[in-house]
Every structure is written in structure tokens, then in C-alpha cells.
Amino acid sequence: MSHVKRLVLIGNGMAGMRTIEHILKLSTEAYEITVFGEEPHPNYNRIMLSSVLAGGVELSDIVINDWDWYTENNIKLYTGDPVTSIDSVGKKVISASGIEVAYDILIMATGSNPFMLPLPGANKEGVIGFRNIKDCQIMMDTSKTYKKAAVIGGGLLGLEAARGLLNLGMDVNVIHIHKYLMDRQLDQSASLMLQHDLEQQGMKFLLEKHTASIVGRRRVQGLTFADGGEIEADLVIMAVGITPNVELAKRTGLKVNRGIVVNDYMETSIPGIYAVGECAEHRGIAYGLVAPLYEQGAVLAKRLAGTVTAGYAGSVTSTKLKVSGVDVFSAGYFNDKPGMRSLRFQDEIDGIYKKIVIQDNRLVGAVLFGDITDGAPLFSLIKSGESIEGREKELLLGFSTGKAGESLASKLGKMADDEIICGCNGVTKGTIAEAIGNGCSSVAEIKMCTKATGSCGGCKPQVEALLQLYAGDTIGEPVKEGICGCTSLGRDEIVESMKAMHLMSVKEVMNVLEWREPEGCSKCRPALNYYLGMLYPAEYKDEKESRFANERYHANIQKDGTYSVIPRIYGGVTSPAELKKIATVAEKYDVPLVKFTGGQRLDLFGVKKEDLPGIWEELDMPSGHGYGKALRTVKTCVGNTFCRFGTQDAIGMGIRLEKAFERINTPAKVKLAVSGCPRNCAEATVKDLGVVAIDGGWELYVGGNAGVKVRASEFLCVVKTEDEVVEWTSAYLQYYRENANWNERTANWIERVGLESIIKALENAEDRQALMGRIEETLSYSKDPWKDIINNDDLRKNFHTLSGVETVNS
Amino acid sequence: MGKIQVGNITDIDILGSRTIQIDDIEVAVFRLSDGTVKAVENRCPHKGGKLSEGMVCGSSVHCPLHDWKIDLNSGEVHKPDDGCITTYLTEVDETNGSIYITL
Ligand SMILES: Cc1cc2nc3c(=O)[nH]c(=O)nc-3n(C[C@H](O)[C@H](O)[C@H](O)COP(=O)(O)OP(=O)(O)OC[C@H]3O[C@@H](n4cnc5c(N)ncnc54)[C@H](O)[C@@H]3O)c2cc1C
Ligand code: SF4
Ligand code: FES
Numbered sequence: 001m002s003h004v005k006r007l008v009l010i011g012n013g014m015a016g017m018r019t020i021e022h023i024l025k026l027s028t029e030a031y032e033i034t035v036f037g038e039e040p041h042p043n044y045n046r047i048m049l050s051s052v053l054a055g056g057v058e059l060s061d062i063v064i065n066d067w068d069w070y071t072e073n074n075i076k077l078y079t080g081d082p083v084t085s086i087d088s089v090g091k092k093v094i095s096a097s098g099i100e101v102a103y104d105i106l107i108m109a110t111g112s113n114p115f116m117l118p119l120p121g122a123n124k125e126g127v128i129g130f131r132n133i134k135d136c137q138i139m140m141d142t143s144k145t146y147k148k149a150a151v152i153g154g155g156l157l158g159l160e161a162a163r164g165l166l167n168l169g170m171d172v173n174v175i176h177i178h179k180y181l182m183d184r185q186l187d188q189s190a191s192l193m194l195q196h197d198l199e200q201q202g203m204k205f206l207l208e209k210h211t212a213s214i215v216g217r218r219r220v221q222g223l224t225f226a227d228g229g230e231i232e233a234d235l236v237i238m239a240v241g242i243t244p245n246v247e248l249a250k251r252t253g254l255k256v257n258r259g260i261v262v263n264d265y266m267e268t269s270i271p272g273i274y275a276v277g278e279c280a281e282h283r284g285i286a287y288g289l290v291a292p293l294y295e296q297g298a299v300l301a302k303r304l305a306g307t308v309t310a311g312y313a314g315s316v317t318s319t320k321l322k323v324s325g326v327d328v329f330s331a332g333y334f335n336d337k338p339g340m341r342s343l344r345f346q347d348e349i350d351g352i353y354k355k356i357v358i359q360d361n362r363l364v365g366a367v368l369f370g371d372i373t374d375g376a377p378l379f380s381l382i383k384s385g386e387s388i389e390g391r392e393k394e395l396l397l398g399f400s401t402g403k404a405g406e407s408l409a410s411k412l413g414k415m416a417d418d419e420i421i422c423g424c425n426g427v428t429k430g431t432i433a434e435a436i437g438n439g440c441s442s443v444a445e446i447k448m449c450t451k452a453t454g455s456c457g458g459c460k461p462q463v464e465a466l467l468q469l470y471a472g473d474t475i476g477e478p479v480k481e482g483i484c485g486c487t488s489l490g491r492d493e494i495v496e497s498m499k500a501m502h503l504m505s506v507k508e509v510m511n512v513l514e515w516r517e518p519e520g521c522s523k524c525r526p527a528l529n530y531y532l533g534m535l536y537p538a539e540y541k542d543e544k545e546s547r548f549a550n551e552r553y554h555a556n557i558q559k560d561g562t563y564s565v566i567p568r569i570y571g572g573v574t575s576p577a578e579l580k581k582i583a584t585v586a587e588k589y590d591v592p593l594v595k596f597t598g599g600q601r602l603d604l605f606g607v608k609k610e611d612l613p614g615i616w617e618e619l620d621m622p623s624g625h626g627y628g629k630a631l632r633t634v635k636t637c638v639g640n641t642f643c644r645f646g647t648q649d650a651i652g653m654g655i656r657l658e659k660a661f662e663r664i665n666t667p668a669k670v671k672l673a674v675s676g677c678p679r680n681c682a683e684a685t686v687k688d689l690g691v692v693a694i695d696g697g698w699e700l701y702v703g704g705n706a707g708v709k710v711r712a713s714e715f716l717c718v719v720k721t722e723d724e725v726v727e728w729t730s731a732y733l734q735y736y737r738e739n740a741n742w743n744e745r746t747a748n749w750i751e752r753v754g755l756e757s758i759i760k761a762l763e764n765a766e767d768r769q770a771l772m773g774r775i776e777e778t779l780s781y782s783k784d785p786w787k788d789i790i791n792n793d794d795l796r797k798n799f800h801t802l803s804g805v806e807t808v809n810s
Numbered sequence: 811m812g813k814i815q816v817g818n819i820t821d822i823d824i825l826g827s828r829t830i831q832i833d834d835i836e837v838a839v840f841r842l843s844d845g846t847v848k849a850v851e852n853r854c855p856h857k858g859g860k861l862s863e864g865m866v867c868g869s870s871v872h873c874p875l876h877d878w879k880i881d882l883n884s885g886e887v888h889k890p891d892d893g894c895i896t897t898y899l900t901e902v903d904e905t906n907g908s909i910y911i912t913l
Contacts, residue, residue, distance in 0.1 A: 519843065521879075522865045522872035545825035549863035549874040557874055561860040802817040802830040802839065 002810075004032045007304070008093055008103040010083045010248070012037025014046055014455075015293040016109025017065055022301030024073055031306065033075045034101050036093070039132055040080035041068055047290065047424070047456045049136050050157075050322050054166025055712035056751075059133060064454075076101075086252040088270050105272060105304060108249055108260060112242035112278040112288065117152065121214030127236045130161045139235065145167035146234030147678065150174075150223055152211055154181040156321055158239035162203050163323045165237075167715060169678045169685070169692075173231055175206045175223070177240075185319050185330035189346060190353050190369045197326045197351070202699060202718050244279045244286045259286035264311025266300040276300050282312060289317050290424050290455055298426075318379045318423055319460050320372065324714055326756050327419070329375035331448030332382045333353030333357045333365030340364060343396045356396055361389040373408060374398065376462065380419040408465045421462050432463060436470040443467065449750045461754070483741075484523035486515045491741045495531050504539065506532065506546055527742035530629070533665055534737050537778040550627035553799070555612055557627075558605065563612060565604040566626030567619050568662060571636045571654035571674075572600030577583025578621070585618045597626065599671065610800050616786040622662065624788045629743070632671045634658040635683065639676025639693065646676035648693035653722055654682075657691075658727055661733065663782035664775065667740040667749075670733065685713045688746040689732060691725055694718070698725050702732060702758070703750035711747045714755045716762075730772035731762050737775070812912065819847065819907040827862040827871075828909075832913060837898065838862035839909065840882055842869060847900045848882035849911045855893030 007023075020033060037043075043065045051057040070077040081095045084706050092102040106250070114129025116122055126142065128135050139161070143149075146632050149159045149165045154176030162172045174181075181198075185707060195205060210226035214236060224230040244259035255261045255269035259281030262601055266274045266282075278295045287293055292315035302309035303495030313410035318331030336342045340359040350370060356378065357365030361461045362385050366378040378395065381388060388395060427450045434612075440446045443463055447453045453460045482488040494513065503509045506528045510520050520528070529546040544552050555563035567582070582602055588674065592606035601624055616623075625632060634657045639650025654674040661672075673684040674691040684690025686706035690713050692699045697720045704713030716732070719725055735758065740749040750758065762768055789795045816830050822841040828835050829852055838852035838861050848869070852862050859875035866872075869882050879888040880895060887893040899912040 517868060519866075519868040522877055523869050525865060525867065545823065545866065548865065553863070557860075557863060559875065561858075561863070649888070797821065798823065798828065799828065802821060802828045 005030060005104040006102055007031040007033045007107070008101055008107045009033070009035045009107045009109060010086075010093065011107075011109035011111055011277065012039065012041075012043050012077070012079065013109060013111045013277065014043070014064075015111070015297055016107060017043040018294050019107060019109070019255045019276055019297035019301050020075070021065075022298055023305055024653055026301060026305035029441040031105070033073075034103075035070070035075055035077045036081060036083045037077070037079045037093055038082035039134075041133055042070065042077070042079070044133065045455060046132070049130070049133070050160035050164060053136055053139060053161065054167050054324065055164075055455075056714065059136075069090055083248065085246065086273075088273065091272065091423045103272075105302070106274070108254075108268070108273065108275040108279060109277040110245040110248065110279045112286075113245050114238060115241040115243050116238050117211065117240055119211060119214055121216065121220070122238075124214055124216050124220045125218055125219040126216070127214060129238050130157055131242075134195060135493070139165060139237070140168060142235045143170050147171055148173075148231075148233050149235045149237065150233035151237045153222075153237075153239035153240055153241070154178070154205065154207070155184060155239065155241075156182065156319060158237070159198065159203075160322055161237045161239055163198075163201070165235075166202055166654075167685075167712065169680055170235070171204075171678065173204045173233070175209050175211055175225075177208070177210060179208050181185060181205070181207075181331075182321070182328070185334060185368055186328070186369075187335050187355060189344070190328065190330075190334075190355070190367045193351060193353055193369050194321075194326060194328055198323070199610050201323075201325065201715055202694065217273070242278065242288055244281065246279060249275070249279070253462055256462065256578075257281050257284075258363075264299070264313065265303050266296055266312065274300055274304075275663070283314050285314065287315065287317065289319065291315065291426060292317060316379075316383055318375065318382075320375070320456065322432055322456060325716075325759050327370055327372045327756070328369040328370070329366070329372040331375070332363075333359075334367045337363075343392055345396050354396055356392070358388065358392065361387045363388050363395070364686060373411065376421060376423065376459070377411075377415060379421060379423065380416075383420075408461065409469050412465050413469060421466070422450075422452035422455075425451040427452040429466065430692075432466050433470050436467060441471055442466070474542060483527055484521055486510070486517045486520050486524050487513060489513060491527075491531075494528070495535070498531060498535055503534065504536065506543055530665065530742045534778075537781055539776075546660055551629070553609065553612065554623055554789065555607070555627055560606075562606045562608055564626070565607050565612065565615055565619075566597060566601050566624035567621035568624040568658070569601045569621075569632055570658045571649060571651050573636075573655065574602075581619065581621075585615055588618070589615055593740055597633075599626075600635050601626070601633060613786075613790050613796050614798055616791050623783045625663065629666055629668050630670070631658070631661045631664050631666065631667050635671070635673040635687070637675050637681035639674075643676055643681075645679055646693070647695050648676055648698065650674045650676035650682065650691075653691060653693075653698070653725060656722065656726065657729060661729070661779070662777075663784065664733065664737075664779055665782075666733065667742050668745045670736075670746065672729075678679060686710065687713065689713075689729055691729075697722065698722075700725065700728055700732075703747045703755070705745055705747035709747075714750065716755075716759065727768055727772055728762065730775045731768035732758070735761050736773035736777075737778075740770075776804065813898070813901075813910050814913065816849075816909050818853070818913055819845075819902055819909060821909075823837065825845075825865075825866045829860075829862045835913070836860075837911065839900070840866055840871065841910070842882075844901075847902050847909050849898040849900045850880075850885060851896040851898075853895065854878060855887060855895055876899065893895060 021518050045062040048062040083093045084096050085094045094100050114131045134250050149170040149172045151162045151174045154174050162174050165172045212224045212226045215222050222232045246256045249260045250256050260275040262275050262280045268275050277293045296312050299312040321328040336357050342357045345354045355367040363381045381567040419429050421429050435449045453463050509528050523680050532540045537559035549557045589605045589611050595603050597603045634654040636650045636654030642647030670688045672689050673682040673687040675682040675684045676693050685701050686704040690701040697718050699718050701713035702716045702718040705711045822828050827840045836852040840848045854873040856878050859873040861871050863874040864871040868877050878891050885897040886896045901910045
């Protein structure tokens with residue numbers, strides 16, 4: 001009887017597990033599988049560690065195969081238990097905890113280790129690499145107590161680490177041995193543009209610096225350089241490269257150079273033992289990116305499943321930098337060697353740079369900066385090796401037709417079916433189109449069936465565009481979801497119609513656009529009212545009957561039907577006189593509860609509706625809009641007014657912002673905050689817009705939220721002056737007002753449209769000023785609602801019950 | 811009880827509402843866009859929300875607390891929720907706009 005073959009995988013990482021998944025797909029019953037992993041986690045997406053560090057992605061989001069997956073597929077998994085020896089004669093492996101497992105087939109997929117420079121002091125506490133979840137956690141924890149980070153290495157990994165640490169509020173120096181950043185992927189022009197953009201984001205660079213030693217007691221305190229200089233650092237990340245993890249292979253007697261030497265079928269020097277991933281060296285190359293490793297895995301899986309396959313022939317690689325706001329792509333040769341020529345295009349105004357490298361009429365390399373949409377098609381050309389004679393200029397200036405501004409959808413439409421869309425997983429346009437044809441109707445479903453977008457996620461815009469392109473006619477008329485049950489129209493169609501037909505009232509919109517319910521519902525009415533007010537700030541008369549109770553009575557309705565009153569206290573700064581006034585009013589009206597809000601204001605709870613106008617009148621303070629879809633608070637820390645760490649006047653900045661934007665109607669509530677230094681006591685990085693002072697400037701963060709789902713904000717820009725803070729904030733808020741769905745907080749909005757699109761809309765000073773002009777116009781028509789009601793009997797009557805009960809012929 | 815005058819049509823904004831306390835019952839009086847007036851008990855069957863503070867759409871009102879939708883003619887709660895409130899007969903005097911409700 002032939003027994004089921006036993007397969008053991010050492011290394012529960014990306015390449016090894018991809019191979020296993022592939023084997024499971026190809027042959028269902030053939031193997032009894034055991035997996036050993038040194039890390040205590042199921043297989044996760046290592047690439048996304050950068051995103052976890054930068055915020056916005058949780059560790060739990062990056063798991064590729066969860067615990068259940070292993071059970072469902074009958075895979076025995078040992079985590080936190082590395083294999084310590086291999087008996088290649090007796091064909092068994094032994095783990096650190098003493099577990100012995102016999103194998104027929106053994107796959108080594110042990111990955112790499114970060115290369116730790118052997119500097120004096122490199123073993124001090126606080127000196128780490130950036131490779132796994134543990135490193136990531138150390139960085140996140142360290143940032144809570146320490147502030148100065150140094151990253152050694154200005155390559156992809158180093159820059160991604162640095163960006164993450166900046167987002168964590170640390171002050172970051174990147175030390176690079178070369179004159180140019182990412183010198184292994186970029187030429188000088190692109191590198192300088194990159195450096196410039198990253199400096200704008202607050203990153204600091206020490207170039208052409210050789211680190212000499214790491215100083216400190218038990219924990220690192222600083223670095224010294226060969227030229228005699230030194231800097232302080234409480235955390236040092238070494239990101240100077242990786243070395244294949246071949247320790248175990250060497251001990252087993254496998255042939256090892258830099259990596260474990262394998263042939264085109266991933267076979268090592270000992271029969272029955274294979275290697276894939278970063279630990280393997282194929283034709284002299286040990287790769288450090290997932291795309292080639294997945295190709296290796298595919299070949300090995302086919303081989304082991306008994307499917308005929310061509311051998312692995314090596315890969316050309318392409319890289320993207322995953323730092324938000326900076327688009328960099330590089331593939332193949334980035335600097336021409338003798339026998340090659342290159343063409344360049346540089347647009348200093350839009351910050352775009354493109355370079356293609358050509359040899360014998362074939363494309364052999366490309367560098368893109370600023371706009372990387374042509375990355376995928378150029379990369380396909382590099383791989384296909386076809387002649388590009390006569391098309392050079394076209395390729396340089398924009399793919400296929402060269403028309404500037406050609407939409408992504410039309411570019412994708414023209415793209416050949418075998419072009420790769422998802423580089424990490426080698427998924428072609430054709431495969432995605434087929435998946436859509438077979439019924440996939442969302443990016444998540446496409447990811448499930450094809451793996452596209454499953455690794456670095458960089459191809460998501462393309463996949464979304466393909467979905468748009470093909471979903472319509474392949475799966476028939478999709479069920480269209482309107483903004484509510486009264487219509488099948490979406491937000492954009494409605495707003496477009498309002499503009500095109502100059503619709504001027506909620507009723508008219510519902511009429512012309514053929515609403516199913518003639519008077520709409522509590523979802524669409526406030527939305528339409530908002531859109532009209534946003535489009536026509538001067539002409540449109542706000543319909544209070546299309547607003548919720550809170551916004552009609554300008555107070556927060558509580559569960560017992562009473563209201564709460566929050567007067568505006570700019571920047572959270574009050575005075576004894578103001579406090580006395582509030583106290584007097586609270587006593588006079590028997591306010592049952594007076595409480596500080598989370599936004600540094602006072603809230604009077606339990607107020608009867610009929611008392612509202614009287615209370616407002618006596619407070620004689622503006623409404624704090626604590627109830628509306630509007631600017632709520634601008635929380636501030638004390639800043640340099642009193643704090644010894646403060647670098648700027650956070651209070652002044654906050655008050656200025658609150659005065660500038662109070663009363664503005666927004667799609668959903670908006671909260672701001674200003675902190676006087678990166679210690680960020682005002683919690684500015686969980687606000688819709690947060691301002692954090694740094695020495696000599698201000699950093700702006702957007703899209704944060706501390707509500708239902710905590711989301712750290714994303715870095716928008718650094719500016720120097722308070723005027724610029726106001727300008728950027730105006731532009732950002734107005735762009736949000738004009739583009740978000742009603743009731744969509746900035747966090748959800750940014751998640752939906754992507755920070756890049758927002759940066760694009762705001763980066764140009766002229767655009768910013770136009771947006772600022774529009775928000776200022778809107779603000780110029782706004783009035784304090786409390787004063788409005790106090791002085792208008794027709795409005796005021798609604799706060800009182802009817803009187804004059806009279807019984808008629810009872 | 812009988813017929814009670816509860817004010818004038820001009821006291822209520824279109825698609826708005828006012829309340830009146832009659833003995834121990836609080837009544838919400840609504841003015842719809844077609845000019846008719848509806849009166850109901852001012853208590854949502856869900857958790858007692860004050861319907862007078864809700865948004866009026868057609869002949870229904872959405873409760874301000876959790877958005878249950880209640881028909882002002884029948885007092886029935888719209889599906890998928892369940893419940894019913896008391897409605898009262900109303901009349902508007904065409905000549906002077908006086909509103910009467912019958913308890
Ligand atoms: C922060 C970061 C960002 C990255 N970004 C990108 C990117 O944008 N694009 C890209 O293509 N690539 C990126 N990479 C590289 C990519 O993650 C790796 O190329 C890929 O994970 C390598 O897969 P692997 O299976 O060879 O190794 P790994 O994924 O490292 O898996 C190896 C596993 O084996 C375990 N192991 C080692 N020895 C033993 C043993 N004796 N017993 C049991 N288990 C053992 C290790 O603990 C590890 O879990 C990034 C890497 C990092 C760290
Ligand atoms: S954030 Fe503000 S209060 Fe906190 S340490 Fe910095 S300046 Fe001081
Ligand atoms: S109390 Fe009316 S919906 Fe909940």
C-alpha cells in the first residue's frame with residue numbers, strides 16, 4: 001500500500017505558504033502537510049507591516065491564512081517553534097520544543113534576516129531591524145515613551161519605516177551611506193525629487209554618512225559617525241539589507257552560497273529537499289520581493305503536484321514605495337549602462353519624472369515619479385521584451401496614446417489581456433476580467449478568487465477601474481443602490497443633476513428625478529438639503545423641516561426628550577467671568593447636570609425645550625454647534641503659552657481655526673485639534689483634521705477618527721505659517737464639503753477616495769485658493785442660529801406648547 | 811372626552827409640529843404639506859421618543875430617536891418595525907383656520 005506522502009514546510013511565511021496553497025489547489029489528497037513557523041502567528045502579509053506602522057491597518061487585518069484555515073485544510077501547524085535540525089538521512093525534522101516529524105518532501109522557506117551592521121553597541125536595547133510583527137510592535141510601543149528615532153538605510157524598507165515612525169509622532173533621522181536615496185532603484189533625478197517630497201513630510205536625512213558606533217548605556221542613546229558627528233536616538237532601525245536565512249540549511253549540509261542553491265525546479269543539493277523564497281538562491285540571485293517568490297512557489301507546487309511545468313527562469317522585478325503621498329516606481333535597469341540609452345521627461349511643476357531605458361530597441365528599465373499609472377504596462381513591456389521601436393516617445397509621455405490625462409479606465413480598456421495588473425501575485429488583466437465575468441462584483445471578491453490586490457494593495461485603483469469597466473455588461477444590469485429607498489440614483493448623479501438642471505429646492509429635486517416617495521424620507525431629505533446648500537450658498541434657503549430635531553432646535557435631543565446646550569468656548573479657553581455666567585444660568589434654569597465634554601467645553605444637560613431660547617439669551621454666547629453636521633470643536637493643548645515642550649502657539653492657532661470655521665455646514669460632523677508639539681496632547685491625530693506644531697512649522701493630518709472605529713489620521717503636509725494652516729484647512733474642508741457623501745465622516749471618505757486624490761486636489765496653490773474662496777463665501781452667509789431664533793418670534797414659537805385649550809360642545 | 815380647540819393652523823409650520831398637554835396625554839399636532847392636520851399621541855411605541863420632534867415625510871413621521879417610521883393616519887408603525895400609537899380625529903375650520911381635535 002502506498003502511504004500518503006508527508007510534506008513538511010519550514011517557515012510559515014509568504015513564499016512557503018503560497019506554495020502550500022497552490023499545492024492544495026492542484027492536488028487535493030496527495031499530501032499530509034505539517035508546517036513549522038518560528039513566529040507565533042499564522043501566515044500574515046509581511047508587506048503590509050509598513051502600512052500597519054503607518055497606521056490605518058490593524059495587525060489583525062493582515063493575516064493571510066487564519067488559524068481556521070489550517071484546520072480546514074488538515075494542515076498541522078506548529079507556531080513559535082522553529083525547526084532546529086534536519087536529519088536528511090532519516091528524513092525527519094526536529095523542532096526546538098522537541099517535536100519530530102518525518103517527511104518525504106521537505107520545503108525550506110525560512111526567508112531572510114535583517115542585516116544588522118556589526119557596529120560597536122549594536123546589541124543595545126532599542127536597536128532592531130524591520131522584518132516582523134514583533135519589530136513593528138516594538139516600534140509602536142517605543143514611540144509612546146521615546147521620541148527620537150534613527151533609521152540606518154535610505155532604501156525602500158528604511159523609508160517606509162521612517163514614514164511609519166513619523167506617523168507615530170517620532171522625530172526621524174534617516175542615515176544613508178550614499179548621496180542618493182533608494183540608489184538601488186532610482187537614478188539621481190528621481191532620487192532628489194523623492195528626497196524633496198519626504199523632507200516636506202518632515203523626514204530628515206543625513207546622507208553620505210557612515211555610522212561608526214551606537215552609544216548608550218543599556219539602551220541606545222545616540223549614534224556617532226565616521227566623520228566625527230553624532231546624533232541622539234532612542235530607537236535605531238537597521239534597514240541596510242537582508243541576508244537569506246540559511247543557518248539551518250548549512251548545518252544540514254545543503255549547498256549554500258548567499259542563499260540555498262536551487263535549480264529551476266527549486267531542488268536543493270539533497271534529493272527530497274526544496275527551497276523557495278528569500279532563503280533560496282536561483283541562478284545566483286536571492287530575491288527580496290514577493291512577485292518572483294510567488295513565481296518560484298508556483299513552479300514548485302506544480303512540480304510537487306505532478307503537473308507538467310516549465311522550470312523557473314528567473315524574474316525581472318519592479319518596486320513601488322509604499323509611502324502615502326509619494327509615488328515611486330522602478331523596474332529593471334534604472335541607469336543606462338554602455339549599450340543602453342535612456343529618455344527622460346521631467347515636469348517640475350507637477351513633480352512628475354519619467355525615464356525609460358532602452359537597449360536594442362527593447363525596453364529594459366523604467367523609473368516613474370509622481371505619476372505611476374504607467375508602471376504596470378511599462379513593466380509588461382520590459383518582461384515581454386518586444387520591440388518598441390518608433391513608440392519610444394509615446395511610452396515616455398503616456399502609455400498607448402500619449403494623451404495627457406487619459407482616464408485610467410480607457411488606458412485599461414486598451415491594455416492587452418496578458419498584461420499584469422497585480423504585480424505581487426502575477427494576476428493579469430485577463431484573469432481579473434474573467435473573474436468579473438464569473439460574477440465577482442467587488443474588489444474583495446476579486447481578491448478572493450484571483451488574489452489580485454491581496455499583497456501590497458497598490459493595484460487596487462486598477463482593479464476598481466476594471467470592475468467599473470466590465471461589471472456593467474458582463475453581469476447584466478447590477479442592482480443599483482441609490483442614496484436611500486426613494487431613488488436608485490447615487491450621490492454623484494444627484495449632485496450632477498442639481499448642477500445641470502439648476503434644481504433649487506428639495507421638492508424640485510425629488511420631482512424632477514422621479515423619487516418613489518414624493519416627500520422622500522429621513523435619509524434623503526437632509527442629504528438633498530445639504531447638497532443644495534453646498535452648491536448654492538447664496539441662493540438656497542435652508543429647509544429646516546428637512547433637518548433632524550437637533551439641527552432644527554439647535555441643541556442635542558436626549559433620550560427623555562430634553563435637550564443639552566453647549567455654548568461655544570473657542571479653543572477650550574474660557575474666563576472666570578464666562579464661567580460665572582454659565583453657572584448663574586445653570587442655577588436659574590435648574591439644569592440637572594453640568595459636564596465637561598470630550599471636546600473641552602461645558603454642556604448643560606436636561607434642559608426643557610421651552611427653556612432653550614431663554615438660556616441662549618442669557619448666556620449670550622454663540623452656539624457651539626454641539627449637535628450639528630458642522631464644525632464641532634477645535635481642541636487645543638496649552639502649547640508654548642505655558643508648556644515647556646511647546647514649539648508654537650497651539651491655543652492661538654486653535655482659536656483662529658474655530659473662529660474661521662464655526663457655523664460651517666459639513667457632510668458630517670467635523671472635529672479639529674491643535675497640539676503644540678509632537679507629544680500631541682490634544683490628540684490631533686484622531687481628528688478630522690489635526691494640526692501638530694513642529695519646530696518652525698505645522699504638520700497637518702487628516703481623516704482621523706476616535707469614534708466607532710478608531711482611525712489614525714494620515715499625513716497631509718507640513719507648512720510654515722499660521723496663514724498656510726488656515727489656507728490648507730479651508731481648502732481641505734471645502735473639498736470635503738463638495739465631494740463627500742452626506743453623513744460620511746472624513747475618515748470614511750478618505751478611506752473611500754484615497755488620500756492621494758485629496759492631495760492632488762489640494763497641492764496646487766491656485767486650487768487651494770479657489771476652494772478657500774468658496775468656503776469663505778459660504779461662511780459669509782452664515783449666522784449664529786441661537787441669536788437668529790431669539791430674535792424671531794416665528795421661529796421661537798416652535799419651542800413652546802400650544803395653548804388656548806377650549807372645550808367645544810363636549 | 812370631546813372636541814377641543816388647540817390653536818390655529820398658522821401656529822404650525824408646514825411639515826412642522828407643535829404639542830399640547832391635555833390632562834395626562836401629550837398630543838403632537840402636525841401640519842402636512844397638503845394642508846391637513848394630524849394629531850397623535852406624542853410617544854413613540856419604541857422607546858418613547860417625542861414624535862413631534864421627528865421629520866415629517868408625506869403622511870408619516872420619522873421618530874427622532876431611532877428613526878422608526880409611523881403613519882400619522884393609522885398610527886401604525888411601518889415595517890420592519892412593529893407597533894401602533896393612538897391617533898385623534900382633527901378638523902380645521904376653513905374660514906378662520908382654527909384646529910380642533912377630538913379625544
Ligand atoms: C516591512 C516590509 C515591507 C515589505 N514590502 C514589500 C513590498 O512592498 N513588495 C514586495 O514585493 N516585498 C516586500 N517586502 C518583502 C517581502 O515581505 C518578502 O520578500 C517576503 O515576505 C519573503 O517571503 P518568504 O516566505 O521568503 O519569507 P518570510 O515571509 O520572511 O517567511 C519566512 C518565515 O520563516 C520563519 N522561519 C525562519 N526560520 C525558521 C525555522 N528554522 N523554523 C521555522 N520557521 C522559520 C520566519 O520566522 C518567517 O516567519 C517587505 C518586507 C518587509 C519586512
Ligand atoms: S502637545 Fe502641547 S501640551 Fe503636550 S507637550 Fe506638546 S506643547 Fe505641551
Ligand atoms: S423611540 Fe422612536 S424609534 Fe426609538
